[in-house]
Amino acid sequence: MKGEGAMTTPEANKPRILVVEDEEAMALLIQDVLEEEGYQVELVYDGDEAIRFVQENPPDLVVLDINMPGRDGVETLNRIVELRGSIPVILHTAYSAYKDNFMTWSAAEYVVKSSDFENLKQAIRQHLGRSQQSQVDHHG
Amino acid sequence: MTDVEQVLEPAQPIRELLALEDWSWEAVFDRVERFLQDRVPMEGLVFVVVSRPAVSGTPARIYRLFARQEGGYRPLYLFSRCPFLDGVADTCAARWWGDLSQFEPVSIASEFERYLRERGARSVLVVPVVHGAKVGDESFAVVLGFYHSQGGQYNEEALRRLEVWLPVLALVFQLVHLHQSYQLRRIHTGIIRDISTAAIAELFSSGRLYERAVELIQERFQFYDVAVLEVDWEARQLRLVAHAGRYPYYQNLDYVQSVEMGILGLVAREGQPYVANDVQNDPYYINPFPHDLQVRSELALPIFVGQQVAAVLEIQSETVGAFADADVDALEVLARLLGQIVRTGRSIQELRHFEEFNRQVLDTMPAAIAHLDSSQRIVYANSQFLALFRCDPSNLLFRPLSEVVPSYLFYEQGLQSLFEQLAQVRGCGMLTEVKIEPSDLSRRLDVRLCRTDTEPPEYILIVQDVTSRVLQINQMRKLHRLAMELQRTLDVDALCRLILTSVTAGPGFGLNRAVIFLYDEQEKLFVERHAVGPSSAQEAYDIWQRIPFQRLEEYFEEARRDTVQSDVSIYRRYTQIRATDGEVRALVARRQPFLVRDAEAESSSLVRALRALSTAEEVVIMPLIARNRLLGVIVADNLITRQAIDAQMLETLSAFASQAALALANALAYRELEAAYKELQEARDRLSQQEKLAIIGQMAAHVAHEIRNPLVAIGGYARRICQTSRDETAVRRAEVILREAERLELILKEVMDFASPFTSMRFQTVSLEQLVREVCDVILVAAQEANVQIVVEAAPDLPPVRADADRMKQVFHNLAKNAIEAMPEGGTLTFRLYPEGGQVVAEVEDTGVGIDPESQKRLFEPFFTTKRHGSGLGLAITKRIVEHHEGTIEVCSKPGGGTKFTIRLPRAQE
Structure with a gap:
């Protein structure tokens, strides 16, 4: 943790959220909304990128669209959980129908996209708090 | 003496011989002895009459010995064997013996030999006198036996002297024989006649x-x-x-x-x-x-x-x-x-027997038979004939047939023309099923008239009463028609009406009243289905006067139209009779329709109960049994006419009952089939509805996904504009975009909710009060904005329910939102929670505009909406959720008077 500590900046104090979203308009909007909430937001546009990102530079939380070209959301989710099981992944999707099944996946939360992003924001708050808490515990 | 004299010399004694008055052997022998006395040396002469049996038998000959005794010839001995005589008779030649004493007496000494020896005869001459050639040829002969106490008296010369006379003697003996036969025959003829x-x-x-x-x-x-x-x-x-x-x-x-x-x-x-x-x-x-x-x-x-x-x-x-x-x-x-x-x-006896037999046969024949002479007069009539035409037997003989049988039968039914036809041609003529009297509707006769081959012709009339056969055929036809009619009917109620119509209609069985019960096997209950018949004589008269039908078909048409029933008052309505298995079995065992007069005599309380339906003197109970299963029972009576139900009626009813039962079994089977088919169809409809919904759901999900992303982006950016722009016009315009996008999002959400399957409900023990209060928090702002006051009335001891909290919140959220929208001018939204039996009741009541009754009915249908902007799915989803909780939801509303939704959920099990 030496390096990280040396690079301490206001940016570095903000929780880092990886948003995986294939539609650019949506991705930028989410970034806008979440940055306003005070998160550091990284954007990737497909599953492979997301996995590479998680491997190289693990974020505090992942917001993952399910329906994507190439490696789809579910596969990506499984890979991420494999690599970094401690990172909460929020499934963020236009499909409300899958909600009943998401528990069988290893996602932390299932959020149906809505234009006010209230549900997403609430879910992030909830899971970041918990993971930060656990991190604190870990450090303690 | 000249030759002529010599020849003529015997004429005199012959004349004497023939001048007999006494034609007995005794008298003849007396004369012959005297005639021969001087011509043949002798001390005595015996005559033996030899006869051969006229019929077969023994002995070959019978010898009857005549000898002089006490002054005249007498028959002394009858014997059948004699060595002396047998030889003579066999050879038909005379024989003589010179000295009899030299011979030992033969072992079988005959009476002839004994007689000669007793007379001390030594010389014996035996001469046969035969009419024909020899003794054996004649039925009779006479043998002369001369004897003398001195030996050597007879020789050929003596014989020759005698032979001259033998033909004369033969003639004489023949005459005597004939005479005696004649006499005997005369006597015998008399005897034969007498006997x-x-x-x-x-x-x-x-x-x-x-x-x-x-x-x-x-x-x-x-x-x-x-x-x-x-x-x-x-x-x-x-x-x-x-x-x-x-x-x-x-x-x-x-x-x-x-x-x-x-x-x-x-x-x-x-x-x-x-x-x-x-x-x-x-x-x-x-x-x-x-x-x-x-x-x-x-x-x-x-x-x-x-x-x-x-x-x-x-x-x-x-x-x-x-x-x-x-x-x-x-x-x-x-x-x-x-x-x-x-x-x-x-x-004669056989003839008499035959005659008697004939008479008896004719009398025992089922037909009436009469024998008519050529003038069609009655010569003989059997007892059936007498009975059929009610004749007086003492005054029947030789009366013309036309006077004996009814003139209608004779002249109008064609008997007369039958006679006319038979006068021309031989053979038989026949009349079938003719009437005796014009007014006699029921009785029918078959008449057969046969002409004999005698000259002049005579006639045999055979009349057979075929009434019962005609009746039977009519009954069969009727039954057949009824059965056809019944088989055509598959509706149970219509069939019951037809069955009772058959039983009661005049052209049917014509019973006064009838009621039909169907047997409910599960409930062990006889349930009345239909009844026909008047309850009083007056009513009967009125009704029967008005029935215009003659033919059974007309009754049936009317029964199908179900208007006869309205004409005829039903004397009991929907009686139910409970029965035990044993009573039902007993009824099945009886099978045939039966009469009940005295209810007390019946052991079955079921039969007593059926009997008690009627006050008539007797009722007929007809079990309806098909394939050994009791389907029901008909009870019928003749309350009004009081006509007795006879054995023949019962028999026909029996045949009818089995037909009716069969038709009823078919109809019941058809009804079951129909119900099963309907159920199947409904299941199919439901299935296709579900399939439809599932497809809609999938489509909706895809559409929603495709729409939601851009929608979220539109809404999201508009919101960002509103939040960040200082250009007021732009913000105002962005706000419109945002509002419309949000509305679209809401519709999308509802459609998705409705379409998504409830596969993973998370049931927990939930306090409805808490849940309702959480919903109130969510809608509070909207309520305040709409000037709606929220009231929660919760019973203090409210039991928890098992529910998926999120879904249940959605229910109350939907209802609350609708309620607020229903009160544009403001009002009160009341949540009322209380226990009721095993359930927890939640009422959501507003004081809004209310819903018209037509809309109320369709309120829970998917896509039905009264709002200008609505998916029409909110209440459908609500209902679905409640039903997934095994609860119910109902609405009570009147236009302008507010609306109240009542939800009932089962309370959680402890």
Whole structure:
């Protein structure tokens, strides 16, 4: 943790959220909304990128669209959980129908996209708090 | 003496010989002896009459010896064997012996030999006098026996001197024989006439006939014994049936002997008369009673009845050679006559029997039969004829048929023309199913008229009462029609109406009233389905007056239209009778319709209950049984007309009941089939509805996804503009975009919610009050903005429910949102929570505009909405969620009077 500590900046104090979203308009909007909430937001546009990102530079939380070209959301989710099981992944999707099944996946939360992003924001708050808490515990 | 003189010399004595007045052997022999006295040397002369039996029998000859005694010739001995005479008779040549004393007496000494020896005869001349060539040819001959006490008296010369006279003597003896035969025949003819006259009087009893005959034969001929033995050819026995005389062994009439033995057996077998004139020397004679030596001669004659020997007439005599030819002849005739009389008697008796038999046959025939002469007058009529046409038998004979039978039958139904036809052609004519009287509706006759082949023709009239056959055929036709009608009907109620119509309609069975019960096997209950019939005589009169139908079909049409029923008042409505299994089984076992008069006599309380339905004197109970299953029962009566229900009616009803039961079984099966089909169809409809919904859901999900992303982006950016822009016009315009996007999002959400399957409900024990209060928090702002006051009234001891909290919140959220929207002018939204039985009730009530009744009905249908902007799915989803909680939701509203939704959920199990 030496390096990280040396690079301490206001940016570095903000929780880092990886948003995986294939539609650019949506991705930028989410970034806008979440940055306003005070998160550091990284954007990737497909599953492979997301996995590479998680491997190289693990974020505090992942917001993952399910329906994507190439490696789809579910596969990506499984890979991420494999690599970094401690990172909460929020499934963020236009499909409300899958909600009943998401528990069988290893996602932390299932959020149906809505234009006010209230549900997403609430879910992030909830899971970041918990993971930060656990991190604190870990450090303690 | 000249030659002529010599020739003529005997003429005188011959004349003397022939000038007989007494034609007896005794007188003739006396004269012949005197005539020969000077011509042949002799001390004595005996005459032997030799006779050969006219019928078969023994002995070959009978010798009757006549000798002078006490001044005249007398018949002294009868015997059958004599060595002297036998040789003479065999050779038909005279013989002489010079000295008889030189011969030892032959072992079988005959009476002839003994007589000569007793007279001390030494010289003997025996000369046969035969009419024909020799003795054996004639039925009789006379042998002259000269004797002299001195030896050597006879020689050829003496014989030659005698031979001259022999033809004359032969002639004389022949004349005597003929004369005597004639005399005998005359006597016999009288006897035969008397006996046959007496026998004919006993024509019809062969037993009495034989008795009378033997009695007379014995009396008139003075035989020792006369008997008749009947032949039993099957047993091959002869049985004594009649006897008269003194034969002691025949005193009791149970003498039986075999046909294989004795003279009687021989005669029975051969069918020929047989005489044993000396039974001791007869090969056939068997004496069944050996110590009896009384019988010396026996004559047996067959009695033919037709071609067969039916009996044997047996005549016994104590004397040898008792049966002279004439006697045998006479008795033979008599035996033949007796047979003919017996046969005639039997024939007449047979004829009488036949006649009697005919009469009896005619009387026992089911048809009425009359014999008519050529003038169509009655010669004979059997008892059926008398009964059918109610004739007086004493005044029937020779009355014309047209006066005896009803004139309608004779003239109008064609009997007369039948006679006319038969006058032209031979043969038979027939009339079928004709009426006796025009008014007689039910009775029918088949008439057959036959012309005999006699000249002039006679007629045989045969009349058969075919009423029952016609009735039966009509009944069959009716039953068939009824059955066809019933089979055509598959609707149970219509069928019940038709069945009762059949039972009650005039052209049907015409019973006054009837009620039909169907048996409910599960409930063990007889349930009344239909009843027909008036309740009073007045009503009956009114109704029956108004029924315009004649034909059964008209009744049926009416029954199908179900208007007869409205005309006829039903005397009991929907009675139900409970029955035990045993009673039902007993009813099934009875099978046939039966009458019940006295309810007390019935052991089954079911039958008593059915009987109690009617106050009539008797009711008929018809079990409806198909394939051994009791389907129901019909109870019918003749309350009004009080007409008795007879056995024939019961029989026909029985046939009808089984047809009705079959039709009913079909209809019931059809009904079950129909119900099953309907259920199947409904299931199919539901399935296709679900399939439809599932497809819609999938489509919606895809559409939603495709729409939601851009929608979220649109809404999101508009919101960002609103939040960050300082350009007021832009913000105002962005706000419009945002609002519309949000509305679209809401619709999307609802569609998605409705479409998504409830596969993973998370049931927990939930407090409804808490849940409602959380919803209130969410809607509080919206309520305040709409000037709506929220009230929560929760019972203090409210039990928890098992629910998916999120879903249940959605329910109350939907209802609350609707309520607020229903109160544009503001108002009160009340949540009322209280327990009720095993349930928890939640009411959501507003004071808003209310819902019209038409809309209320469709309120929970998907895509139905009263709002301008709505998916129409909110309440459908609500209902679905509630139903997934095994709860109910209902709405109560009136336009302008507010709306109240009531949800009932089962309380959580402890």
